[in-house]
Amino acid sequence: MNAPLPLSATEGSEAEALFQFETGAPEGARSALGMNATRVGDAVVLSMRNDPTQFWSKALGFGRTAPVTSGMIAEVCAFYRAEGTPQAVLQLAPSVLPEDWTEICAREGITGGSSWVKLVADVDEVVARADDPDRRQADGLLAAPVEPGEADRWASVMMRGFGMPEEHYTEMVAASAVHPDWYPHAVWLDGELVGTGTMYRSGESAQLFAGAVLAHARNRGGQSELLAARARVAGTLGCRLLVAETGTEADGSHNPSLHNMLRLGFHVAYERRNWLWQPAT
Template sequence: MSTVVQPSVAERSEAEALFRFQTETPDTVRTTLGMSATRIGGGVVLSMRNDTTHFWSKALGFGATAPVTAELIGEVCDFYRAEGTSQAVLQIAPAFLPEEWQEICEQEGIDPTSSSSWVKLACPTDEAVARADALDMTPDRIHVAPLEADQAPEWGTVMMRAYGMPVEQYAEMGAATATRPGWHPFAAWLDGEIVGTGTLFVQGETAQMFAGAVLPHARKRGGQTALLAARARVAQELGCRVLIAETGAEAPGTRNSSLHNMLRLGFEAVYERRNWSWHLTHDEH
């Protein structure tokens, strides 16, 4: 079944989930990590000034309700300058990049040679559930179930460990959404230990896959696919028509198992999106 998803829908789904994920973090964590966020031109701009991973400062979701212009990107970069953010990533769907993008990059200090990309994927919810039911996807000693509220701290810790991120402060950020409206968190267990995470953010008929990861020692057991299938079934129960997800694009000679797990479940690559890097210059410090 072919998936027809407009870039505007796919971009808004991810942007709103990420905005909620970061802004619903406890105030003490937000202060420690130097977090701030705003909405500009229909997109979201997220800053984490004290982020040692340089992953969480992102601007995305643009082009759906207003065109991407030099003025809009200038406002985004000015926000980062005002926050003292050392670097950030701008993620814009290729359909929304303006003809003068190269000139905008030069004007704002955005690296036009940035080579990393993400794949945006989508799948009809019914298709994902049908595939999960038809394929033999029984994981090896892995048990997947909805997360209980008292398990959120451990779940947040596993999420960050699985992504190779620091635990202090970051784990609390990950755990914060577990009991928030609109989120549907799941965990994967191996021998009584949480070894995998995944949550679903629901907006109307769209369900955003988020934070799906498994600890290294528990991989290659079908845990990630089981987490995808469990969330797809919940999305179907909630009346969601389409599932949205992202993962890293495969560079030549590499293999992204997350990508192939999603393709096996019926997801289709909608487009690749470059990660455009912006850096605060010494003159702007």
């Protein structure tokens, strides 16, 4: 995996996963959260007007089939203004930023925010490392696929794991658990569902999503077990590539999720800035 991967793999899998995750929510949740979505060129544009977490309004997947232009960004921002979105994040791989990006940002009210790390891994390598008998095993935890009857409880744990509200959000999350392109997993501790992770299949790529463990069950290897379990399923599906994202380590911070992935064979493809859009006041 030394050659640069196409954006259709690194950005496309995430964009299409998030688009399906949000647009697949039941109508009641979509209405309560003020959800809407569109496509601008090859980018997906997601708005959640009534989102106190300010996480779910995102535009991403840019530059997969055509260069990013000022007109494209203007159309994205116009959509958010029309929706009354209080804040949105534009996520563009560094290689697709246009030369006039500084001027575009000044014109549209976009400012630089934190950065994420885009990670990729060969499915076979992750499975081999996960099955290495010398690998540290989880302490009393078991990771396995989620049965349909556990979807609501699984969704609740995911929201609590990320510190997000449960009302309406759990309906969105639970809907993904029964979609044929999603493969939800959970981790149990003594019969209690204490962690979540899911995976979206896109061709030969598998997008990892929403890995979280409740506070009282952390530091026992749960996230690594969730990574390993999903990698094994990806292998059975014929996927060759795993794709994931997590926060960068800045100012001496430590991100356990990043190190868990690196230990299992993930590689950093690039860092990607979060560009914040807010309407003019």
